[in-house]
Amino acid sequence: MLFNQYCVYCGDFATSKDHVRARSLSYLSVVVPACHDCNCRILRDYNVSDVRRRRALVLSMLVKRHEAMMKEFPEWTEEELQELSGTLRRHVQVLLNQRAVLEARIEFAKFAQLSPKQQKEAKLCLTSDRPTE
Ligand SMILES: [Zn+2]
Numbered sequence: 001m002l003f004n005q006y007c008v009y010c011g012d013f014a015t016s017k018d019h020v021r022a023r024s025l026s027y028l029s030v031v032v033p034a035c036h037d038c039n040c041r042i043l044r045d046y047n048v049s050d051v052r053r054r055r056a057l058v059l060s061m062l063v064k065r066h067e068a069m070m071k072e073f074p075e076w077t078e079e080e081l082q083e084l085s086g087t088l089r090r091h092v093q094v095l096l097n098q099r100a101v102l103e104a105r106i107e108f109a110k111f112a113q114l115s116p117k118q119q120k121e122a123k124l125c126l127t128s129d130r131p132t133e
Contacts, residue, residue: 007035008051009043009058011108016040021049059109066106073099 005014014033022028032051034043038058048054073095084092114122 005033007038008032009034009038009055010062010105011112012037018043018054020051020054056113059113062109063106063113066102066109070099070102070106073102075099 006012007014008018012035015036016034016039017031018034018039019029019031022030030051042058042061043054046054046057048057076092076096081089081092081096111119111122
């Protein structure tokens with residue numbers, strides 16, 4: 001992990017640096033922090049030379065990928081979970097934790113795809129949903 005840096009594409013911890021060719025001066029490159037998944041798997045096969053467009057590409061692919069992966073993780077109610085015995089219950093709990101991580105990553109990717117104005121409106125909705133003290 002690069003100290004205190006996050007992937008500019010997906011928001012996960014950065015573990016590598018992506019060298020993006022500068023649009024105006026093709027012999028120069030811009031170096032941005034990126035996670036291994038975005039840098040070496042998702043963007044490897046695409047010749048997109050703009051950080052914004054690379055980010056939009058990653059976010060749309062992550063939403064599709066994570067939503068497909070969610071189908072592998074069935075939902076469990078707390079009552080169903082309580083009916084399971086030790087080892088099986090711990091196994092299902094691990095799957096539920098992984099499902100929660102996927103849900104959070106989908107939410108992040110969808111939010112990051114919004115325009116700044118839409119993000120502001122979404123934040124206002126979240127704030128107004130909170131109970132007042
Ligand atoms: Zn990433």
